[in-house]
Amino acid sequence: MRQSPLCLAVVLIVSMLPMKAVHADDQDVIDYREHVMKTMGEQAGAIAQILEKKVPADNFAMHLQVLAVTAATAKKAFEAKVIGGEAKADVWMHWADFAKRLDDLSAATASLAATALSGGLAAAAPKVEGALTCKSCHDVYRENKK
Amino acid sequence: MNPCVHEIRSFLIILRRVLIQTAFVVIVLPSVVSADGQDAIDYREHIMNTLNEQAGALGQILAGAIPGDNTAAHLNTIALTAQMALKAFEPKVLGGEAKPEVWLNWADFSKRMNEFARKSAEAAAMAKQKRYDDPLLGEKIIDALSCKSCHDTYRNETKKQS
Numbered sequence: 317m318r319q320s321p322l323c324l325a326v327v328l329i330v331s332m333l334p335m336k337a338v339h340a341d342d343q344d345v346i347d348y349r350e351h352v353m354k355t356m357g358e359q360a361g362a363i364a365q366i367l368e369k370k371v372p373a374d375n376f377a378m379h380l381q382v383l384a385v386t387a388a389t390a391k392k393a394f395e396a397k398v399i400g401g402e403a404k405a406d407v408w409m410h411w412a413d414f415a416k417r418l419d420d421l422s423a424a425t426a427s428l429a430a431t432a433l434s435g436g437l438a439a440a441a442p443k444v445e446g447a448l449t450c451k452s453c454h455d456v457y458r459e460n461k462k
Numbered sequence: 463m464n465p466c467v468h469e470i471r472s473f474l475i476i477l478r479r480v481l482i483q484t485a486f487v488v489i490v491l492p493s494v495v496s497a498d499g500q501d502a503i504d505y506r507e508h509i510m511n512t513l514n515e516q517a518g519a520l521g522q523i524l525a526g527a528i529p530g531d532n533t534a535a536h537l538n539t540i541a542l543t544a545q546m547a548l549k550a551f552e553p554k555v556l557g558g559e560a561k562p563e564v565w566l567n568w569a570d571f572s573k574r575m576n577e578f579a580r581k582s583a584e585a586a587a588m589a590k591q592k593r594y595d596d597p598l599l600g601e602k603i604i605d606a607l608s609c610k611s612c613h614d615t616y617r618n619e620t621k622k623q624s
Contacts, residue, residue, distance in 0.1 A: 339526070343526070344527040344528055345521060347518075347522065348519055348522050348527075348528045351516070351518045351519035351522070352515070352519060354515045355512050355515045355539065356512070357513045357517075358508045358509070358511045359508070359512060361504075361508045362505055362509065362512075365501060365504065365505050366600065370504075370505070371501055371502065371505040371550075372500075372549075374549050375546040375549055375550070378542050378543075378545060379546070380540055380548050381465040382512070382539050382543060385535050385538055385539050386535075386539060387544075388535060388577055389519075389532040389535045389536065390541075392529075392531050392532055393532070426570050427622040439559040457577070
């Protein structure tokens with residue numbers, strides 16, 4: 317049996333609704349991952365201040381530890397496929413790549429934190445740029461609404 | 463005019479000038495934030511905003527709005543960040559949302575911050591052993607995150623709500 321174009325349109329719209337409409341629960345999911353991503357933003361900001369020698373480096377290793385832990389929580393926070401906030405749909409369309417990037421970030425920052433604990437700022441600072449690849453990921457997966 | 467009265471009057475004028483200048487140095491200068499001072503404020507705000515975001519995430523988990531998989535990680539982050547916070551407030555730079563009481567009552571402020579770091583580390587350790595909805599863990603978290611009592615004394619919340 318052939319379906320009318322109208323019927324097809326309704327089916328199409330209904331099938332798309334869960335992707336578009338943000339429910340109360342979905343807003344929770346968006347808020348949650350934004351808490352996690354803002355944490356990473358704040359920590360990256362603090363690390364940048366240390367590298368620019370604007371503030372003392374006493375907390376350098378701990379900032380990296382926090383980033384490592386938070387990157388791991390971020391992957392979990394994005395598992396729920398809820399479009400909205402600043403996340404592009406590509407996050408879930410290319411989940412394997414997105415998840416790998418977060419895993420890499422978590423591993424790189426954890427390794428860097430260990431370097432900073434043993435060798436201090438001098439040992440870890442040159443490797444920070446290679447580990448904190450925020451922009452390359454944001455360019456692909458973040459819609460900057462601000 | 464009696465020369466003695468004239469001398470006293472001159473002395474009082476000089477004294478008044480000295481007092482005004484001293485008051486300016488004591489009262490006004492500390493509130494002028496230099497470039498370095500702004501860096502110190504920005505830095506401690508990065509740290510306090512981190513605590514705020516992590517407390518928000520944890521609050522969502524405790525409210526049942528979000529699965530509890532990351533509970534221990536959030537508490538671990540809070541414990542680490544609380545340790546950093548004390549260092550971030552060591553420079554006596556007025557400004558941002560910090561009240562002068564932070565430095566006027568430094569012994570109390572640092573004691574509270576150290577307790578906060580210790581208790582949140584204990585809660586993080588407990589969260590690795592217990593489910594996020596275990597009442598004992600809930601109590602431990604509430605005891606650890608006594609943010610409001612400290613903010614009531616040391617934070618000027620009228621400037622910005624984050």
